[in-house]
Amino acid sequence: MNFLFFSVHWADVVAEKLIEKGNEHTLATAITPSGPIHVGNLREVITTEAIYRALKDKGAEAKLIFIADTFDPLRKVYPFLSKEYEKYVGMPISDIPCPCGKHKNYAEHFLEPFIETMDELGINAIIYRAHEIYKKGAYNETIKTALDKADEIREILNTISGRNLPSSWMPFNIKCKKCGKMNGEIYKYDYPYAYYKCKCGYEGKADLRIGGIGKLPWRVDWPARWKIFNVTFEAFGKDHAASGGSWETGREISRKVFGYSPPMPLVYEFIHLKGRGAMHGSTGLAVATDEIIKAISPEVLRFLFMKYEPYRHIEFDPGMELLDLADEYGRYERAYFGIEEGKIKEAKRVYELSQPYGIKGNAPSVISYRHLAIIAQIAKNFGEAKKIIERSGIAIRNEEKLKERYEKVIYWLKNYAPEEIKFEVKKEMPEIELSEKEKKFLILLNKKFEELDWNAEKIHSTIHETAKISGISSRKAFQCIYKIILGKKNGPRAGYFLQSLGKEFIIKRINDAINLNHKA
Ligand SMILES: [Zn+2]
Ligand SMILES: [Zn+2]
Incomplete structure (x- = not known):
């Protein structure tokens, strides 16, 4: 459906639908700053922001939040990273040093330029950093609920996403005390304690009342934050919307585990880099927003x-x-x-x-x-x-x-x-040879130019007319002009181009061209 033809903008259509449900809204948007934040990511933020504006224009109470997933672990050494980053794989990106040395951490390195761009784009969102939300304990209650209802979550994930999670699987990953990686698997849960074993071999005990000791896996984290922030609208890419994807499982977990009615969804399409495919920060096939x-x-x-x-x-x-x-x-x-x-x-x-x-x-x-x-x-x-x-x-x-x-x-x-x-106007008359016909054309053209009211359209038609009288094709005539100005056979549309260069410059250059060829 093309909303433009109905003269109602898509953002207004969505805002109207939201208002039917209530007058207070929190619109959430999130990005993991694990690499350059690209134009594809920007679509999520801008789409949500337009709906936020539309809601406010209609008198609704609206809040726009942007959550930077700074607590996500680094998945792998991306092509734009040095080999040194191998040792950080698995650590939260807010704990890893930044690649240039100028930022507080790895996440900030990518987040900061994006926040500046958001500002330039007039996107006025309340910005949260996931590692800080966790640390403050904002997730604590949902973490307890998730662990208490681990069986239900496991069942939802297995049924909807076709996974085969073992009965020992727990929906919370502990940040290992020894290696700092998000690799601690819980083998015993006895609130307020979680006993875990890390891939590095370390075994420990974590106090779940303390914020920031670990993270919910994405599929549980997402619905948890809907409840924490009272999210009523969220846009996401079609990867999340796929059958058995994180939206389908998140919706169920939100309702059944957290007792929260899921937000109104909007699935947006990916942005492709022309002729090359969907943009992905991790592959380098992307144009960074700040760029x-x-x-x-x-x-x-x-x-x-x-x-x-x-x-x-x-x-x-x-x-x-x-x-x-x-x-x-x-x-x-x-x-x-x-x-x-x-x-x-x-x-x-x-x-x-x-x-x-x-x-x-x-x-x-x-x-x-x-x-x-x-x-x-x-x-x-x-x-x-x-x-x-x-x-x-x-x-x-x-x-x-x-x-x-x-x-x-x-x-x-x-x-x-x-x-x-691209072109470069030659400061001096380039060393080129002109044919007799071309010279004749230029001599005639200059006479006409001297009298001419200097505007693009008139310049253009004068070149055509003069070419005709001089017995050369229009194509050759234009080439001749580009040659004496740029030293090559093509250039920008002649009318505007010559007009921009100014009458005086053009007349002098044509004279130089005629004289230079006389001497030769
Ligand atoms: Zn940096
Ligand atoms: Zn460890």
């Missing part, structure tokens, strides 16, 4: 998720398609401010929800990212870029925003732009 935010404005990144329903698959391409996305955002923006008419007028809500910090005053400058990507390669700095924009007759309505976009485009050009979009 992509340097190449695109936060509202454009939000727009990607606001435009598509969460159930829609997204192929993410940080290359050329990022510019397309930015330009599509621009169309929504112009429609929002009534600068441009169009069907997308219906989707005003998409634009609203894409703003990190609400809509401020006037419409930002109308210059497209695509155009900006050309100007950024011509100008030496922002001041010069501004002059080029003004010269081309585009009003700069919001200089701060324009500067931000300019800087993002520069980063994009350096890191993600495909080669074919």
